[in-house]
Amino acid sequence: MTQLRTPLEVYKILPGTNCGRCFLPSCLAFSAAVIRGDRKLTDCPPLRKSGTVAQVTAIHGEQREKELQEQIGLLQARISQLDLGEAAARIGGELCHGRLRLQVLGKIYDVDPVGHVTSVCHTHPGLVIPLLNYILDGRDVRPCGRWVAFRDLKDGPSMNPLFVQRGEIPLRQLADSQPEFFADLVSVFSGHRAEADLSDTAGADADISVVLYPLPRLPVMICYWQPEDDLESKLHILFDACADDQLGIRAIYSLTVGLVMMFEKIARGHT
Ligand code: SF4
Known part of the structure; x- marks a missing residue:
């Protein structure tokens, strides 16, 4: 089986009963949500029960691992x-x-x-x-201390939808489900609470802001707003404004998604 890249490919492995147990009106709507990153295969109870999710995940995991080792x-x-x-x-x-x-x-x-x-x-x-x-x-450039969103980096706008889908949404889901997530970032990954004034950035008024150094001169800031009343939680990942002078946008994207994958893997190991 190849990697699931389109709604149709997802739809083919679903039961096709449109039962609504995923809180979406149809299996096709669910398929589109999986590709957008808004739902996971495990959010379909009948599919989860059938064991298909475990098989698909294992096949994808092996295939992805092979591609990464080649790279x-x-x-x-x-x-x-x-x-x-x-x-x-x-x-x-x-x-x-x-x-x-x-x-x-x-x-x-x-x-x-x-x-x-x-x-x-x-x-x-x-x-x-x-x-x-x-x-x-990587180029010889020091951080300038000003924080910007991914979309504000050079060539960021074109990759921003993918960045949100593969980086910010899964990290938000992780933060929602792991109450100790930010404490771990500080204690295990040497993060520190943001001290800079964020009032004119996408991180303004965040409940929690933690700065990490995934590379020596390339800090990232994770800003999180807790869910409140009917409002969902929110999460943004910010970068130093000079990050794009150090690395191309693709490398910055891969770094962030790689970080998120690593955090997810560690969280799975804990549960
Ligand atoms: S729960 Fe699964 S089978 Fe039911 S509508 Fe959603 S995707 Fe289709």
Whole structure:
């Protein structure tokens, strides 16, 4: 089975009974919601009961893992041609026993001359790929301290819908379902509560704002508004306004989605 990319592909694995137990009017509406990222396959009770979700998830997981390992192999081939000392100076790392050492979310990650990444922490492919891209293509630019939304970065508008779907929505769902999520970001991933004045940013009036450093010179701020009365919760991910001088928009997108995937994986391990 190939990856589910269109509503029709999702629809084909649904029971097709239009029973409404997913609180949508039809299986087709549910299929479109899954592709938009507003629903998960597990939100269809009959499908969940049939065991199909577990099968589909396992197949997709294996396929995705294979694709990611291929990408890592290509990046490692480029790393093996690189001067790691030059890269360390350019991106805020250091050379340590012939390896490039970087702080990622407060943890040490070492990259050897052929691009193998080691750390005491998770080395999830979703994080390793942006890390290797950063080493290869990151530019020598320091954060300027001003926060902007993804759509405000260079070339951000065209990728913003995908960014919201793959980054902000799943992270909001995670924050909604894990009351200790932000405390974990601070204690486990060396985040800190935002101190800057956010009044003129997309993070203004957030209930919680936490700054993380997924790369040494590329901070992100996660701003969360708790649900209130009939209002749903809200979450925005902000970037330093100079982030797009360091990395291209695709690499910033991959980094953020990789982070979200890693947080989801860790949360699944806890439940
Ligand atoms: S719960 Fe499942 S079977 Fe029922 S309408 Fe929704 S998608 Fe279709």
